[in-house]
Amino acid sequence: MQTEVQSRDVFYVSDGTAITCQTIGHTVLGQFPFSVNQQTFPFIENEDKVEDVVKEIERSYNQSGEKPLVFFSMVIPEAKQRLLTANALFYDVLDTMVNLVEKDLNLEAKPKLQRSHSVGKDHEGYFDRIAAIEYTLAHDDGVSLKGLEEADLILLGVSRSGKTPTSLYMAMQFGLRVVNYPFIDEDIAKLRLLPQFEIHRHKLFGLTIDASRLTEIRSNRLAGSDYASAAQCKTELNSVESLFRREAIPYINTSNMSVEEISTRILERTGLKRRIF
Known part of the structure; x- marks a missing residue:
């Protein structure tokens, strides 16, 4: 296990405001002894925007030789699948909890774009x-x-x-x-x-x-x-x-x-x- 990391590139990506990704990401990464070079990409709602994010992730990987960390929340299936093709370590900030609630309630989730932050x-x-x-x-x-x-x-x-x-x-x-x-x-x-x-x-x-x-x-x-x-x-x-x-x-x-x-x-x-x- 690698024990000493000076810094790591981190991306927060969402088809909403990205506030949840940032909050959870900051909390998790605060447990580790390295500095963070972070970028946030909110409202990634279409193909062109996803492509731009993927390019940034690939640029980070090519420059550092290390896969950046990506905390993401994506409801649009196509956008999520394209994002996951990039060279990165991915952490879906909602997936684990949603799956647990689905199992406990025996009820299928019905994701809706920006449900949590819309008026x-x-x-x-x-x-x-x-x-x-x-x-x-x-x-x-x-x-x-x-x-x-x-x-x-x-x-x-x-x-x-x-x-x-x-x-x-x-x-x-x-x-x-x-x-x-x-x-x-x-x-x-x-x-x-x-x-x-x-x-x-x-x-x-x-x-x-x-x-x-x-x-x-x-x-x-x-x-x-x-x-x-x-x-x-x-x-x-x-x-x-x-x-x-x-x-x-x-x-x-x-x-x-x-x-x-x-x-x-x-x-x-x-x-x-x-x-x-």
Whole structure:
């Protein structure tokens, strides 16, 4: 067995959005110690598009001498068969699970192009997602505190602790309306919650981060500033974590978490349910 691989070409191919292929592929490949040179090909719905993908796969194979990894989801039989003729290692991200469900339910699957991501019958879910994203963008970084009664969640934390990417991920993937508010110097000096948050305590959730990690992130943005100094980061974090504890606001440390893990842990802690799939 080959134990050391520096990098590998990876293709995500789908006749839909390729989001499922990417998600599963990233999760699987994250278990292996090599870097990934990846390309994504969504909406491969006709012969010409399949031919273009096959050419890219063959080019990769000819240049590296190694078969690239292809995570794919193809409903169109002809497109799938042509794809499988390329020199690659193929992983059908849905086939195994679909076969198991067919067997368990004794029911034949009826694949439909882009079933999982089309507006179609799920138009309400689609527009719920758009509304959640619009709401979350309008309430990003403390821009507006109006309409808090519509929020599913209010994220609190110091600047650069992961609030914005987490908020947007939860809006896009879960259909949740999320407000995020960064504590500023005035808040930290007074060490209190804004009055607007008092009646929405059940929606509050805190994010914190290791001081060293926060210093690193802020230095990439404003190197040499007081804002990015180790002393300032430590002071802010100590104050905000003290506030979380005093006000009984649940919180998590985001230092070693992906946005996906942060979001999932928030759902677990708060009992919120995703509204869309």
